[in-house]
Amino acid sequence: MKLINLDYLSANPILPEVQEAMITAIRADYGNPSSPHQLGDLAAEALQKARESMARLINSPTPQEIVFTSGGTESINQAIKGVVLANSKKGNHIVTSNIEHNAVLRTLRRLRMLDYKVSSVAVDENGRVNPADVAKAVTDQTILVTIMHSNNEIGTIQPIEEIARITREKKIPFHCDAVTSVGVVPVDVRKLGVDLLSFSANQFCGPSGVGGLYVRSGTVLWPLLDGGVQENNKRAGTENLIGIIGLGTAAELALRDMDSRIKHCLSLKKKLIQGLKNTVEEIFINGHPDLSLPNLVSVSIKYIEGEGIVLMLDEEKILVSTRSACAAGALQASHVLLAIGRDFADAQGTLVVTFGQETTEGDIERFLTVLKTVVQTLRDMSPLYKK
Amino acid sequence: MYSSTVMDHFKNPRNVGEIENADGIGEVGNPLCGDMMSIYLKIENETITDIKFKTFGCGAAIAVSSMLTEMAKGKTLDEAKKITNKSVAEALEGLPKNKLHCSNLGADALHLAIQDYEDKKAGIVRPKPKREDKHDHEEHEGGEQCTCPYCNIEVTEDAMFCTGCGHMLKSLH
Numbered sequence: 015m016k017l018i019n020l021d022y023l024s025a026n027p028i029l030p031e032v033q034e035a036m037i038t039a040i041r042a043d044y045g046n047p048s049s050p051h052q053l054g055d056l057a058a059e060a061l062q063k064a065r066e067s068m069a070r071l072i073n074s075p076t077p078q079e080i081v082f083t084s085g086g087t088e089s090i091n092q093a094i095k096g097v098v099l100a101n102s103k104k105g106n107h108i109v110t111s112n113i114e115h116n117a118v119l120r121t122l123r124r125l126r127m128l129d130y131k132v133s134s135v136a137v138d139e140n141g142r143v144n145p146a147d148v149a150k151a152v153t154d155q156t157i158l159v160t161i162m163h164s165n166n167e168i169g170t171i172q173p174i175e176e177i178a179r180i181t182r183e184k185k186i187p188f189h190c191d192a193v194t195s196v197g198v199v200p201v202d203v204r205k206l207g208v209d210l211l212s213f214s215a216n217q218f219c220g221p222s223g224v225g226g227l228y229v230r231s232g233t234v235l236w237p238l239l240d241g242g243v244q245e246n247n248k249r250a251g252t253e254n255l256i257g258i259i260g261l262g263t264a265a266e267l268a269l270r271d272m273d274s275r276i277k278h279c280l281s282l283k284k285k286l287i288q289g290l291k292n293t294v295e296e297i298f299i300n301g302h303p304d305l306s307l308p309n310l311v312s313v314s315i316k317y318i319e320g321e322g323i324v325l326m327l328d329e330e331k332i333l334v335s336t337r338s339a340c341a342a343g344a345l346q347a348s349h350v351l352l353a354i355g356r357d358f359a360d361a362q363g364t365l366v367v368t369f370g371q372e373t374t375e376g377d378i379e380r381f382l383t384v385l386k387t388v389v390q391t392l393r394d395m396s397p398l399y400k401k
Numbered sequence: 402m403y404s405s406t407v408m409d410h411f412k413n414p415r416n417v418g419e420i421e422n423a424d425g426i427g428e429v430g431n432p433l434c435g436d437m438m439s440i441y442l443k444i445e446n447e448t449i450t451d452i453k454f455k456t457f458g459c460g461a462a463i464a465v466s467s468m469l470t471e472m473a474k475g476k477t478l479d480e481a482k483k484i485t486n487k488s489v490a491e492a493l494e495g496l497p498k499n500k501l502h503c504s505n506l507g508a509d510a511l512h513l514a515i516q517d518y519e520d521k522k523a524g525i526v527r528p529k530p531k532r533e534d535k536h537d538h539e540e541h542e543g544g545e546q547c548t549c550p551y552c553n554i555e556v557t558e559d560a561m562f563c564t565g566c567g568h569m570l571k572s573l574h
Contacts, residue, residue: 319436321459325411359457395417395463397428397439397455 018377021333022309023166023194023368028260029219035263036221039256046252048244057255064262071218071265072211073202074228081227081248082258086193088238089212089227090117092249093189096235097158097210098125101187105155107131111143111172113165113350118191122160131155140302141170141354149180156186163192163201163211167337167350167366168301169310171195178207187233193217193225197268198309199276209233215257219370220264224257275371279308282369282378286311289382294389300354300364309370314356315363317399318392323365326388332381335366359398404494407464414463416470418453425521427514429506436462440469440510444518447478454510461500468492469507478515484508 019027028036039060045053047061062077069077083089098108110122112134122132133151137143143161152159159181164171174190181188189210195201196211197218203211210233214225229235229248241250268275287299290313300312315323320336327334337348351361367381393399403411420441430437436458443451452474454466469489473481486508490496520527 317457319458319462322411322463325408325460329412362457395414395455396457397437398457 015331018332018380020367020369020373020377020381021335022370023217023366024335025222026216026219026370027372028221029264029267031267032220032260032263036256036260039259044255047255048242048252060259061253061255064258064265067262067265067269068226071201071269072196072213072228073204075204076231078246079229079231081229081245082253082261083225083227083249084254085216085223085225086115086191086212086214087117089214089225090115090189090191090193091121092227092238093210093212093229093235094118094121094158094160095125095238097187097189097233098130099236100234101157105153105157107133107153107155107157109133109135109148109151109156109159111135111137111161112353113137113141113167113170114160114162115166115191115193118160118162119349135161137170137353139355140305141165141168141300141350142302142305143172143177145173145176145180148177152180152184152186156184158187158189160189160191163190163195164199164307165301165350166194167348167364168312168354169194169307170302171199171305171307174206174208181209182207187235194307194310197265197272198307200272203228203230210235215261215264218264218268221257221260224254224261226261271371276308278371279369279373282373282375283308283311285375286367286378286382289378290385293382293386298356298360300351300356309368311367313365313367314351314360315365315389316360317363317396318389319362320364322392323363323385323388326391327381327384330384330388332384334381335368337361337364337366402497403460403464404496406468406492406494407461407496410464410467410493411460414467416453416467416474417455419455420451420453423514425514425516425518427510427512427517429510429513430458436506438462438466438506438510440466440514442514442518444478449473449476449478449481458506459500461496462506464493465489465496465507466510469511473511478518481511481515484511 044057044060045051047054047058065077065080068080074080083092106129108122108125108130110118110132126132135143135147135151148159148161159177161172161174161177163174178188187209189212190206190208191212192201193212193214194217196213209230211228212225216222237248237250239250244250244253290297290299294315296316298314300314324334324336347358347361348364351364420443423441424444425442427440428438437456438458439455441453442449452470454470456463456466469484472484472489472492489507
């Protein structure tokens with residue numbers, strides 16, 4: 015029986031073309047991009063090529079506005095801590111939403127320990143932020159607004175353009191965590207009007223451990239890592255060139271194939287949601303019905319707990335996630351699901367199903383068939399289920 | 402993540418279900434802490450002749466329930482009272498550290514069910530057993546350290562936030 019991966023969010027498969035580019039790069043034995051000799055020049059060229067590919071994917075005006083990092087988490091930490099530290103004489107207030115990823119939440123929690131104040135804007139039942147609430151939350155002490163582009167648990171896409179209009183008018187730096195969006199749906203930094211935007215290569219079928227931060231020219235931030243002058247003086251340390259080359263190739267493919275990938279995923283998503291509604295009673299589909307990621311379905315299944323479902327599906331060679339994989343060890347109901355009005359018990363029974371170009375209709379059908387049995391087995395064991 | 406014994410009990414749980422007209426019922430946990438467990442006892446001559454469970458919870462919680470019922474079945478009440486959360490966890494060849502916190506409801510549910518039986522026998526009428534609102538550290542046996550469920554480092558029981566990751570812990574106490 016073949017393995018059915020419906021947990022792309024935890025780890026996207028690396029595309030064959032990306033693997034090829036990385037293996038070629040390893041064999042080419044590049045030097046250090048900072049060296050002035052010929053090996054260094056070759057490395058610097060490869061680095062620049064990847065930077066240009068990445069800039070094209072998010073329509074960044076100049077490739078120099080892309081800072082490569084070790085991934086989404088570092089980018090988010092860099093954006094938030096970097097802007098806050100550089101502007102701490104101007105104010106001490108940060109505005110965010112209450113459905114952000116832990117990389118944002120815990121970074122802000124850390125800053126609160128240093129007496130920074132954080133306002134967290136609520137979302138509606140579909141998980142959307144109202145830009146007017148952001149406008150209301152901003153004060154003359156606000157030095158950063160950070161709101162995600164799309165949510166990693168429910169897929170809802172936020173009105174980033176409208177929020178950026180508010181922050182630009184008030185001249186407040188705006189960071190957008192776009193880790194689950196970049197390479198999946200169109201993300202255009204010029205159109206969005208954001209100052210900083212985080213992304214990760216693995217979300218668009220590149221390698222893990224590499225990502226980046228878009229930093230609009232003129233945005234003042236302190237580097238997290240001090241040392242050499244790499245990445246336009248914004249991120250010290252010799253570049254992860256092999257990873258960055260993989261990222262560059264993945265970015266080219268994501269741009270080339272975006273329309274067909276979205277079309278494929280949307281058709282699977284429709285089939286999956288319809289199938290869930292027909293197969294399992296008493297469920298909620300979470301997230302906005304239209305304004306959401308094409309490759310993600312979040313479903314809350316009443317009376318049972320998610321880890322049990324994941325383990326039983328795993329026995330049948332079907333891989334899914336309950337809440338986000340990073341939260342799986344946390345044993346607490348997801349803050350995102352509570353924010354959109356699920357109760358504690360329903361939040362515990364939530365699966366996040368994510369897929370991609372390689373996923374077939376047959377995979378979705380098999381998932382639905384097995385899920386039906388698993389849900390019944392666990393419900394028969396549950397003291398909450400009375401039938 | 403789990404030992405093979407845990408996986409065996411999770412995949413093939415023993416004694417799932419309810420007992421009609423049970424002699425003792427014990428219910429513990431709440432969805433906030435992730436797990437809820439109900440234990441049903443049939444008691445003859447102060448011996449547990451049948452035991453069933455229903456559990457809402459993770460793989461560990463289900464395995465704990467299943468193992469507990471196997472350990473308690475056929476035991477006298479005095480013997481069953483000696484079953485602790487620690488001995489259930491040991492019989493399962495251990496549980497991940499961050500699962501000890503919320504999965505160790507098994508022995509508590511069993512002891513409540515025995516209490517329920519003894520109360521009924523003594524003619525004590527108590528209000529219908531209510532699910533505990535809060536997770537109480539005093540209930541835990543075996544002296545396991547309180548660990549932060551977010552980063553898994555050891556914290557003191559009255560810690561407001563974790564010294565490792567900064568996560569607020571107050572709501573857990």
